[in-house]
Amino acid sequence: MNILEVKNLVSQLNTEDGVLHIINDVSFAVKEDECFGIIGESGCGKTMTSMSILGYSDRIGLKAVSGEILFKGEDVLKFSKKRLREYNGKEAAIILQDPMQALDPLFTIKDQMIETIRRHQKVSKKEAEKIMIETAESLSVAKEKLNCYPHQLSGGMLQRIVGAMVLSCRPKLIIADEPTTALDVTIQLQYLKLLKRLQKEYHTALIFISHDIKVISMMCDRIAVMYAGEIVETGTRDDLFYHPKHPYTQALFKATNIDGNIRERYETIDGAPPNLKEEIAGCPFAERCQYATDACISGKPEVVKINDEHTVKCRRIADE
Amino acid sequence: MRYLAKKIIEALITIFIVTIIVFLAIHSSGDPINSLLPDSATEAQRQELTEKLGLDRPLVEQYGRFVKDALSGDLGTSYTSKRPVLEMIAEKLPYTFELALVAIIIAFIVTIIFGSLAAIWKNTILDRIILAIAAFFKASPIFFIAILAVQLLGVKLRVLPVAGAGTPLHLVMPAGLLGLAIASDMTTLLRSNMIAVLESDFIKFGRLRGLPEYKVILKHALRNSFSSVLALSSFIFASLISGSIVVETIFAWPGVGILSYNSVISRDFPVVQGIVLILSILTILLSFTMDALLAMLDPRIRKSV
Ligand SMILES: Nc1ncnc2c1ncn2[C@@H]1O[C@H](COP(=O)(O)OP(=O)(O)OP(=O)(O)O)[C@@H](O)[C@H]1O
Ligand SMILES: [Mg+2]
Numbered sequence: 001m002n003i004l005e006v007k008n009l010v011s012q013l014n015t016e017d018g019v020l021h022i023i024n025d026v027s028f029a030v031k032e033d034e035c036f037g038i039i040g041e042s043g044c045g046k047t048m049t050s051m052s053i054l055g056y057s058d059r060i061g062l063k064a065v066s067g068e069i070l071f072k073g074e075d076v077l078k079f080s081k082k083r084l085r086e087y088n089g090k091e092a093a094i095i096l097q098d099p100m101q102a103l104d105p106l107f108t109i110k111d112q113m114i115e116t117i118r119r120h121q122k123v124s125k126k127e128a129e130k131i132m133i134e135t136a137e138s139l140s141v142a143k144e145k146l147n148c149y150p151h152q153l154s155g156g157m158l159q160r161i162v163g164a165m166v167l168s169c170r171p172k173l174i175i176a177d178e179p180t181t182a183l184d185v186t187i188q189l190q191y192l193k194l195l196k197r198l199q200k201e202y203h204t205a206l207i208f209i210s211h212d213i214k215v216i217s218m219m220c221d222r223i224a225v226m227y228a229g230e231i232v233e234t235g236t237r238d239d240l241f242y243h244p245k246h247p248y249t250q251a252l253f254k255a256t257n258i259d260g261n262i263r264e265r266y267e268t269i270d271g272a273p274p275n276l277k278e279e280i281a282g283c284p285f286a287e288r289c290q291y292a293t294d295a296c297i298s299g300k301p302e303v304v305k306i307n308d309e310h311t312v313k314c315r316r317i318a319d320e
Numbered sequence: 321m322r323y324l325a326k327k328i329i330e331a332l333i334t335i336f337i338v339t340i341i342v343f344l345a346i347h348s349s350g351d352p353i354n355s356l357l358p359d360s361a362t363e364a365q366r367q368e369l370t371e372k373l374g375l376d377r378p379l380v381e382q383y384g385r386f387v388k389d390a391l392s393g394d395l396g397t398s399y400t401s402k403r404p405v406l407e408m409i410a411e412k413l414p415y416t417f418e419l420a421l422v423a424i425i426i427a428f429i430v431t432i433i434f435g436s437l438a439a440i441w442k443n444t445i446l447d448r449i450i451l452a453i454a455a456f457f458k459a460s461p462i463f464f465i466a467i468l469a470v471q472l473l474g475v476k477l478r479v480l481p482v483a484g485a486g487t488p489l490h491l492v493m494p495a496g497l498l499g500l501a502i503a504s505d506m507t508t509l510l511r512s513n514m515i516a517v518l519e520s521d522f523i524k525f526g527r528l529r530g531l532p533e534y535k536v537i538l539k540h541a542l543r544n545s546f547s548s549v550l551a552l553s554s555f556i557f558a559s560l561i562s563g564s565i566v567v568e569t570i571f572a573w574p575g576v577g578i579l580s581y582n583s584v585i586s587r588d589f590p591v592v593q594g595i596v597l598i599l600s601i602l603t604i605l606l607s608f609t610m611d612a613l614l615a616m617l618d619p620r621i622r623k624s625v
Contacts, residue, residue: 054528089530101521104540106547106618116529149619165529 003173003205004030004053009067011052013060020276022048022062024229024284025300030173035199035206037220037237039213039252043273045229046209050175052076053207054092055084071173090120093171098182099158103150110146113165120169135168136161138201139194156187163195167202174199175207180215192219213253217241222309225249228273228284235310245304245312248285283315291316327611331604335597342596343383351375352399352587373399386593395597396590398583405594409576413598415485416575419495419568420560426499427506427556431549434503435510436542442515450507457504462563466497466570483572494571498563502556506549513545520544547618553610557603 011023022045030036038046051057053069055076069076071092079087096102103112110132117128133143139160150158159179166174176195180188196219199206208219216223217237224234225248233246244250271288274280283289286296293315301315353366353375370376374385389396395405438450457465473493474482481490517523518541526536568577576595583591615621 056524056528059527085530085532087530088528094525094528096521096525098521102525104522104526104544105620106543107540115531115535119530119532151620162525169530 001032002029003032003072004207005068005070006049006053007068007070009049009052009069010065011048011057011062012065013048013062015061018277021279022229022276023052024280025067026226026229026231027067027303028224028231028234030205030207032172032205033200033203034222035196035208035220037216037223038207038209038226039211039216039223040226041211041273044226046211046226047177048229049226050094050177050207050209053173053175054088054094055079056088086120089116089166089171090169091171092173092175093166093169095159095162095166095174095176095179097178099155099162099179100150100182102162103158105150108147108149109153109161113146113161113168116165117168131168132164135164138198139164139167155183156191159183159191160194163198167198167204170202171204173205173207175209177209178211181210188215195219225252228280229276230284230313232285232314233310233312235306235312239306239310243306243310245306245310245317246285246314247289247291247316249312283313327608331608334604335600338600339386339593339597340383343386343593344379346584346587346589346592347379347382350587352589355586356399390597395594398591399588400583400586400591405590408579408591409594409598412574412576412579415573416564416568416577419491419498419564419573419575422491422495423498423502423560423564424556426496427503430500430503431506431510432542432546435507435545435549436514436537438507438511439514439518439541439545440537442511447511451511454504454507457500458508462497462501462566463570465501466493466567469493469497470570485574490571490573494567494573498560498567501563502559505559506552506556509552510545510549513548514541517541517545543617547614550610550614550617553607554603557606561599561603 006029007027009023009026010021013020013022026045026049028036038049040046048057048060048062051060052062052064053071053076057064064077067077071087076087103109110129113132113136114125114128117123117131118125121128121131123131132146136143136146141157141160141164145153145157145161153161159182179195180191183191192215195206206219208216210216210219220237222234222236223240224231225240225246226232227248233240233244233249235243240249241253244253274284274287282295282297282299283292283301286292289296296315301313302318304312304314304317306312306317351370352373353369357365357369374382377385386396393406395409397403398405398408401408434450434454438447441447470482470493473480480493481487482493484490523536523541526540527533531540564575565577565581567573568575569581572578576599580592580595582588583595
């Protein structure tokens with residue numbers, strides 16, 4: 001069962017110097033219980049996609065031009081403000097990149113956790129406290145830490161607290177947007193393992209966003225590769241590791257192997273991603289692609305289905 | 321505790337410097353003999369009075385005597401009214417207190433309401449109007465606005481008394497104007513601060529946790545942006561004091577402001593020095609209160625205490 005289906009989403013950002021084409025015909029589906037990864041280099045639209053899924057795009061000036069975002073069959077883009085407040089936190093929640101900035105510095109952890117729990121569940125203060133302590137324990141957050149203010153705690157601890165806050169409302173979908181990039185390397189792995197375990201334990205779907213292949217492959221069952229506001233390839237982890245089809249995916253995964261023995265970070269690809277100010281007529285990667293033909297530059301590639309899970313948007317594959 | 325000790329020492333140094341500056345300023349700008357004696361007075365009479373008031377002594381000695389007396393609670397006697405300075409100030413202080421307190425309350429209410437509204441609806445017409453009114457209050461001298469208000473509310477519409485004290489209605493114009501004058505700075509500060517706070521991650525995360533908007537604004541955004549306004553307290557009190565002198569004079573409000581105006585004009589040294597001393601002590605006490613309030617609001621400051 002799919003908990004989330006993004007269908008042909010096109011979104012634009014209105015800025016002072018014109019319209020930016022941020023999300024260009026993005027489609028993907030996330031199943032209940034699975035961990036779905038989105039990988040792509042900085043600026044390709046990962047955060048904008050997650051904000052859209054959470055119905056937060058209007059607030060940041062991102063307008064959905066067409067397409068739909070179906071959460072359990074209901075279009076998030078058509079949610080009323082009231083419906084959105086129910087949805088945020090209770091049904092779909094997010095773990096932001098920087099845990100140091102995520103909490104209000106003027107209130108204790110406890111205050112903010114209870115506030116969140118009681119927002120979504122009709123429980124007394126006492127019961128809310130019980131839920132808080134239970135969830136905190138499952139993320140190995142000691143009870144005493146809950147009385148602290150955010151500035152008194154480390155980044156790793158805060159990210160676990162944010163995790164506990166999010167999980168305390170038992171959302172069906174959690175988006176983790178590069179949740180470990182602000183943490184120490186030693187803490188990163190520990191946190192990721194914890195997140196993975198809890199995702200299984202709580203039976204929630206997790207959209208895991210990262211630009212780090214190592215991390216994505218450790219966490220995710222299925223992966224989407226994003227480039228300049230488009231998803232160029234989707235597949236299971238094995239599909240992408242052993243049989244990457246899109247030239248961009250291939251370049252991305254080239255120096256990596258599935259056993260986790262990363263020989264080096266992926267090779268840098270010559271050139272830069274396209275300017276989002278203009279609508280791109282063809283394949284967004286064409287300019288940097290060694291196989292590109294005139295057709296690639298002038299027209300959008302079809303989505304090619306390799307198998308049930310594996311799809312790729314590339315003319316070269318379609319022509320084969 | 322070390323924090324408190326440091327604050328107190330800082331305060332004492334401030335009082336010391338302020339009194340010295342005022343002492344020097346007033347002594348170097350002429351002496352009171354001319355205004356105390358009739359024009360027909362002889363040189364001998366002048367000499368006698370100067371000696372009697374101790375004005376012939378070196379400045380250092382005069383200042384030393386002022387400090388010594390002040391420490392024993394004696395602020396001297398007024399040259400003009402011959403009454404103890406402390407008594408004269410004590411008589412006026414409650415009026416100034418009342419005026420200042422009401423003005424501060426008005427300023428805080430106005431700031432919270434309009435600063436928040438302007439921040440939430442930044443770059444809309446509402447925001448522009450609020451900013452324009454604030455700019456008007458900031459740019460116009462307070463006496464100018466006071467005269468406009470007197471003309472409109474006191475003379476044309478006759479809804480408010482134009483001078484004196486006694487009823488709450490008497491307080492409306494002076495305290496209102498003083499409050500608005502301070503609020504103009506505080507409002508723009510709160511606005512720009514709240515705009516920054518509203519863009520921060522914890523507000524975004526608050527909304528994405530599903531918190532209702534009123535809670536996001538009133539609990540999280542307002543509290544975080546207000547601390548910067550409180551941190552401005554010393555500035556607020558400076559404009560409160562200078563503003564109250566003007567406002568009291570225009571509206572004949574019987575407070576310390578008028579007293580200080582009159583005593584500066586007549587070079588009544590003991591009264592001027594006494595007022596400055598007491599006002600600086602009060603200002604420092606008030607800014608202590610604001611610091612305490614700030615510490616209550618912000619745990620990061622509490623920690624460093
Ligand atoms: N306020 C803004 N004004 C102009 N452009 C913006 C703004 N916010 C985002 N963008 C652009 O939108 C695009 C997508 O941004 P997004 O934050 O989704 O990228 P991302 O994939 O999350 O990158 P990162 O890995 O750096 O977080 C970027 O190219 C960025 O330049
Ligand atoms: Mg991002």
